[in-house]
Amino acid sequence: MTAHAGAVARLAARRPLLVATDYDGVLARLRDVPGEAVPEEWAPGLLRRLASADGVVVALVSGRGVADLRATSGLAEPFRFVGSHGAEHDDGLDPAVAAERDLLVDALTPLVDAVEGARLEVKPAAVAVHVRTVADRAAATALLERAAAAAGPHHTAKPGKDVLELAVTDADKGTAVRRLAEQLGADGVLYLGDDVTDEDAFRALAGDGTTVKVGDGETAAQLRVADLDGVRELLEELAQALGV
Numbered sequence: 001m002t003a004h005a006g007a008v009a010r011l012a013a014r015r016p017l018l019v020a021t022d023y024d025g026v027l028a029r030l031r032d033v034p035g036e037a038v039p040e041e042w043a044p045g046l047l048r049r050l051a052s053a054d055g056v057v058v059a060l061v062s063g064r065g066v067a068d069l070r071a072t073s074g075l076a077e078p079f080r081f082v083g084s085h086g087a088e089h090d091d092g093l094d095p096a097v098a099a100e101r102d103l104l105v106d107a108l109t110p111l112v113d114a115v116e117g118a119r120l121e122v123k124p125a126a127v128a129v130h131v132r133t134v135a136d137r138a139a140a141t142a143l144l145e146r147a148a149a150a151a152g153p154h155h156t157a158k159p160g161k162d163v164l165e166l167a168v169t170d171a172d173k174g175t176a177v178r179r180l181a182e183q184l185g186a187d188g189v190l191y192l193g194d195d196v197t198d199e200d201a202f203r204a205l206a207g208d209g210t211t212v213k214v215g216d217g218e219t220a221a222q223l224r225v226a227d228l229d230g231v232r233e234l235l236e237e238l239a240q241a242l243g244v
């Protein structure tokens, strides 16, 4: 039994129940190359068990675009997908944002090209500057500062783990999860996340959700687990409480 058994048991009694989880750093270990961040071995089966319970919907909520999230995770239906930090729901994204994103690509490409090991990730509604593989840490910090300075007032800067993302919408995971919960008429919501942008979801669910921070650091979440093994234990406990 985990330290969170009481909260898990209370959650398991609610229907409809939305189980929403971040991907990178929660279901998949962080890797140098984003495309190699596959789910932990236990994750697909455990998520399917949860989704098989009556009245339970499982959603993946990520900073990745939905197509990337599906491809990298290998997950598909019956799961729901929220991508681009909340700007994409399942497969839908306003095509008008692409042109705005491409202007950002043009502005950021020369900055990234000038720093060895840096990488630009082009996403449906955002551009991410990755510095995890920049050996010169001072250069990495300087690049993130230059990228932040390139943002216009209509862009949303989203810092993360060795990454700064500039989004062309003001969507966030909090608004997106609330929207999905309302669509489902959810009576209970569980949200797990490890990074800065998950704090939007923790805050948005503060009144009526159950929120779990994965790892160290200040957080608005109510509960905490240490690492991905803690995620597995908590979700396993929920599956057992749901009888699946």
Ligand SMILES: O=P(O)(O)OC[C@H]1O[C@H](O[C@H]2O[C@H](CO)[C@@H](O)[C@H](O)[C@H]2O)[C@H](O)[C@@H](O)[C@@H]1O
Residues within 6 Å of the ligand: 022, 023, 024, 025, 029, 030, 031, 032, 033, 034, 035, 037, 061, 062, 063, 064, 065, 121, 123, 128, 130, 132, 160, 161, 162, 163, 165, 195, 197
């Ligand atoms: O919201 P998430 O599912 O946590 O996605 C956040 C970002 O995840 C990816 O970047 C992070 O994971 C990479 C792979 O482990 C790692 O190399 C990088 O340093 C991390 O920041 C993804 O590439 C981004 O698009 C997501 O926004």
